[in-house]
Amino acid sequence: MKFIFVSGGVVSGLGKGVVTASLAFLLKSRGFKVTPAKVDMYFNVDAGTLRPQEHGEVFVTHDGMETDEDLGHYERFIHENLKKENYITAGQVYSEVIRRERAFEYAGETVDVIPHITDEITRRIILAGTANNADIVIVEYGGTVGEYKNGIFFETSRIMKLKKPHDVIHVHVTYLPYLVHIGELKSKPAQTSVHILNGMGIQPDIIVARSEKPMDKKRADKLALYSNVSPDRVFLAPNLDTIYEVPLLFHKPQHHLASTCLNLLGLKNGKHKQMHSWLEVTSRAIKKWPKTVKIALVGKYFVTGDYSLIDSYVSVIEALRHASWKLGINLEFDWLDSEKIEESGTDVLKKYNGVVVPQGWGSRGTEGKIAAIKFVRENKLPYLGLCFGMQMATIEYARNVLCLENANSEEVNPKTPHPVIHIMPDQKNYLALRQYGGTIRLGAWPCRIHKDTKLENLYKKYGGPLSSPWYDANSTFSRRIKPKVASVIFERHRHRYEFNNTFRTKFEENGFSISGSSPDGLLVEAVELVDHPFFVATQYHPEYLSRPLTPHPIFMGFMSAASK
Template identity: 45%
Template sequence: MTKHIFVTGGVVSSLGKGITAASLGRLLKARGYKVMMQKADPYLNVDPGTMSPFQHGEVFVTEDGKETDLDLGHYERFIDENLTRASNFTTGLIYQSLISRERAGDFLGGTVQVIPHVTNEIKGRFLRIEEQTQADVVITELGGTIGDIEGQSFVEAIRQFRKEKGAGNTLVIHVSLVPYIAAAHEVKTKPTQHSVKELRSMGIQPDFIVCRSDHEVDASIRAKIAHFCDVDEGCVFENSDCPSIYDVPQHLASQGFDVKVCEKLGLDPRTSDMSEWDAFTDRMHSSNKRTDVTEIKVVGKYTQLPDAYLSVIEALHHSGVYYGRHVNITLVDGEELTESNVDEALAGADGILVPGGFGSRGVEGKILAAHKARVEKVPYLGVCLGLQVAVSEFARNVAGMPGANSTEFAPDCEYPVIDLMPDQKDIDDKGGTMRLGAYPCKVVGELSREAYGADLVYERHRHRYEVNNAFRKQLQDAGLVISGLSPDDRLVEMVELPEDVHPWFVASQAHPEFKSRPTKPAPLFREFVRASIARHEGCDRHQVVPED
């Protein structure tokens, strides 16, 4: 029988429930268990696809084309498994499903209620991922904080599910803030006590408590929490701030967290193999100690919230660690870039990256960044919109198409080198209607093929616009290399510049950052960072080799 672990949060949001859940997933996988993860979000949006990155950070896209919460990116990076659309659901999705069934007459005239209909639908989502994946363990994170009114139906569903599954087949981990009060020179347990009291009032007694704090939560404090929250003393764990999120699995393992979880679930603890993960964290800490720093400038739109580019930032870090170098990432607001300040804003850049985005704000600044990278031979990686601005810049300044642009930003421009995809023209709904998920790409360019080491690759997409085929020949004649194509040759998936023109200039319509892993960096990011390191160190990029 599949075992289910539920992770809830207390006191405040953004505590790191997702990292705690992902770390446990990694630890259980290291013990030989098949682990799958999911996130239940209580908000009413059907998915985060139409939500501003300023509110929830990036929208992560699964292999099968589901727009999801960014925590799924953490899950995939930690457990190294491709998740599916079953791995994220919201209150909005639950209600949408129920209302559609009610309209179809599925309830035979009965009154549709929160209990049992909403809770049954939620429990069905818990079972669906179990049945689809045949996982040994499913870890489900509940978004928000215990006590939030929108999360009550989820908590009730968890309560019912635990009773139906029977003893030993489920457990609840409550992640709670243990704040440090500077004036008193001590951490305080009362917020956690109240949070657990709230959870217990809803019918759930947590099996484990994980204490999040920026200070150490010592054994005496954990014993106090165990006593007042009616939890075994050996089931309260400390998770104070670590140098990196990738240190959390071993921090928890050092306290026997995963062993205790196996014991509670009746699982054989087996022998743990964290060697690959440990090798990564060792290289990470070693590279971070280096004084010579490779500087990457990321020119974006949502720069006030780094989580908006979370997967991009992580993929760059993975690549830096791969080569044993310290990579520093600076976010630059494209809206503030002008011809008069672009040189100053991007000074010292060893590599320039333009990530995905929507809307016209900051686009001209991104085009200026692509121009600087091309002209000054700074390694460049364009991701999604980053490809589109690179093509627009090349068309304007090399291919003789002044004012070239995307019809997303300039519908009536003379040279619409980027245009709406044909199958998007009659779509009015905004949610879940883009080109989403993994699509095949024939790799034909030299730099792109060198990065992937394959002639056919699959990367994940999230876009409505593409290179306009009416201008493809004109762009190629001017020297732009179409380095990746859809199998039917209809869609431009990647472009690059020849090595005799530029040391490393590649852009992809896809989002390769979504598939980057700590121990397996995304190929295009890996080679981009390699070229950036080479520029910083003044050598040929082929001399930059992986750290042993």
């Protein structure tokens, strides 16, 4: 097994995850079994309890691990479902070492950072490879080189390189800022980040130089010289129109990132097998189409200080993009803060072709979401509700159509007289014991699609064959529940509350159709409106399984409706 470490310098948010995903795609295209793994240095055990405005979207794997958003990029690029072993945190590492010490598994040894913490990090990195039967493991280190909390992880990579020098290489992604007042890219911060690595005993084998503008040869050669790297191992990465162009950027004549890595690892180069389909996707992604669709995303995790961030809902945005490229339409989208809709009303929605209400938690901003859903329902505007967006749609319909004036979710108002959304029975004990982390309904669960529904038509029209991601069964259920085209799907979840079946008959008798449910029929998975051009909402998260080569059928249907 071979290992490629990817680190970042100067600033966070450079795109290490996209570099890792692109390299994984290129190596896979050459015939290798590759698995990317993300290492986050914080002491959270997983990403589930992290605030989206600070850390970005929480991505959920098929087997139910709440992870960093970069695993979403990995899956979208390599078109594979990854596993819980692909996500490592300092919290996991230290808690396991402490558990083993308490269990006397170290047999009286003095437990120390070296070798016990470094050994546990190494064990988990190797486990990511063995769990995925990989030839090559690409390990992305979160954060920035030089942070006090990540030193022990870099020490682990140094030790692995020392023990197996022919099996480990290091790729460093760094940044050259462009100073507008002098009109020049400056390489000194990038050089400094490499020197910090050198100070920890690590010499990067490859430099990926990020910049806002293309870098000239003079500065690239200077960076190579001061970083002690051959010029042909410096790969320039200026900003591009779409992240899906990055593999093509690293696949230039006589300058291939994948080939360089394979040569350093002593592996043979094979011919690419997947470049044609990737070229086709990227050509559609950057093309300007005759028709443009404007989508509003109504949520509350956009704003942090004076800035609005895309990362809180990155999978939703990518899923919209995948569908728009496949359909041949331009996508424009805006973030609309649901709290501002509460203050100013819904007139702002009039200029959009469709509305998405994505996931969320808690009471803040819920009335703005409900008001937005009322607007799209009454004005026949295409609507897509995701997880919390399905729950808010249920509440809106209960209040304004079923005349249950004070209907609500128990999450928002525990004393509501009409709890049309209530806590799942097994979740009450978790909350009573304050067991929040990793206890909600997570991962891929089976959903039976009801016949003669819009949902069934979407999976029939756009869902593709059984090899599509939404037909990949979770191994927990695969022995007794099998996927079936446009009938039984496996979609990913992340929720603690559900549709209250006490009210189910009243909803169904009044045009609110249950279009998907758990195989036993007890849990509502999807709803739609009978007399609406497109009003579909799911308890599950279809955005997690949308990929550029296989856009998700629900997003395809939504974007198609919005384009009419």
